[in-house]
Amino acid sequence: MADITNILQISPVIPVVTIDDPQHAVSIARALADGGVRIIELTLRTGSALTSLELIAREVPDILIGAGTILTPAQADAALAAGAQFLVSPGTTPALLNHMLTLDVPILPGVATVGEAMAVMDQGLETMKFFPAGPAGGPDYLAAIAAPMLHVQFCPTGGISLRTAPDYLKLPNVSCVGGSWLTPRDAIDSQDWPRLTELAKQAATLRG
Ligand code: 3PG
Numbered sequence: 001m002a003d004i005t006n007i008l009q010i011s012p013v014i015p016v017v018t019i020d021d022p023q024h025a026v027s028i029a030r031a032l033a034d035g036g037v038r039i040i041e042l043t044l045r046t047g048s049a050l051t052s053l054e055l056i057a058r059e060v061p062d063i064l065i066g067a068g069t070i071l072t073p074a075q076a077d078a079a080l081a082a083g084a085q086f087l088v089s090p091g092t093t094p095a096l097l098n099h100m101l102t103l104d105v106p107i108l109p110g111v112a113t114v115g116e117a118m119a120v121m122d123q124g125l126e127t128m129k130f131f132p133a134g135p136a137g138g139p140d141y142l143a144a145i146a147a148p149m150l151h152v153q154f155c156p157t158g159g160i161s162l163r164t165a166p167d168y169l170k171l172p173n174v175s176c177v178g179g180s181w182l183t184p185r186d187a188i189d190s191q192d193w194p195r196l197t198e199l200a201k202q203a204a205t206l207r208g
Contacts, residue, residue, distance in 0.1 A: 004106040004127045007064065007086055008155055008175035010039045012207035013165060015182040015200070016068060016157060018043045024188055025052035029060040031193040032182065035200025041068040041088050041178060044075055050082040057083030066108075073099035080105055090131050092120055108155060112136040114145055117152060126151045129178065134159025139167040146173040162199075165206055176207075 008014075015032055017040050019025050029040060040063055042053050049067075056065045066086035067079030073096060076087055080103055087100055092109040100107045101123060110129040111117045113136075120128055130142060133156035137144075142154060156168050157178030168174045182203055187195045 001085075001104070002064070002106065004086065004108060005153070005175070007039070007066075007106055008108075008127065008153065010064060010176075011037045011204060012169055012176050013037065013182065013203035014039050014041050014066075014155065014157075014176055014178040015203075016041045016043060016178045016180045017183045018045050018180070019049065019052040019188070020046050022048045022051040022055055024191065025055045026059045027191065027193050028183060028188065028196060029056045029063045029065070031196035032200045033060060033063050035197040036204035037182065037200040038062055039064045039066070041066045042084075043067075043069040044079065045069050050078055053079065053082045053084060057085070070096070070100075072096065076100050076103060088129055090129070092116060094119075097123055114149070117145075117149060121149075121152065127153050127175070128155070130154040130156040132158030133168070133177070134164075139164075139171060142168065142171050142173055146171065149173065162202055162206075165203075169207055179203075 064085050067084035068088040070076050070087050070089040086106040088108040090110040108129045109120050110131040153175045155176050160177050160179045161181050165177050168177045182199045
């Protein structure tokens with residue numbers, strides 16, 4: 001099992017993907033992999049998200065599939081049972097973090113402030129999602145906390161685009177960014193898989 005530090009090196013951008021129709025799941029994952037992006041954070045924001053997760057985990061082995069939008073311990077368990085290879089939460093509560101730490105899976109807990117990051121560090125973790133990155137202070141905020149939080153690495157997500165991603169990726173405390181721009185809803189609705197591959201290709205080359 002890869003650890004979270006290695007997972008964040010897979011791609012400069014982790015696509016944050018929401019899938020309404022599980023019939024699209026495998027095509028979406030293959031399109032991203034074809035573009036060189038071999039990791040997905042699949043959000044648990046649709047009723048069928050776990051079905052999509054299960055399909056990708058089974059049918060697209062060259063993609064590392066994680067579950068995002070984990071809000072409760074029960075969701076963490078369900079995502080793991082469906083085949084999630086890592087778990088991402090938008091924020092962190094003691095109950096959720098304590099539970100995720102009992103599971104045998106890499107986790108990326110979400111934080112938006114220094115105090116929240118310190119609470120996660122108290123539990124021995126130094127790798128976190130910074131969410132919602134844009135509204136929470138953007139690259140300036142992350143740059144300002146790099147020195148005091150010397151060993152912490154972030155995956156900022158929320159409000160990031162192909163244009164703004166480099167502002168984050170150049171920071172010493174940013175391993176990769178997350179974003180939904182690689183899987184636009186209209187492209188999924190029209191099953192325009194080549195467009196997803198093209199967006200993935202652009203994202204894959206962002207880190208020099
Ligand atoms: C997330 O859950 O990380 C965000 O919804 C992704 O944010 P974005 O849609 O602004 O990229």
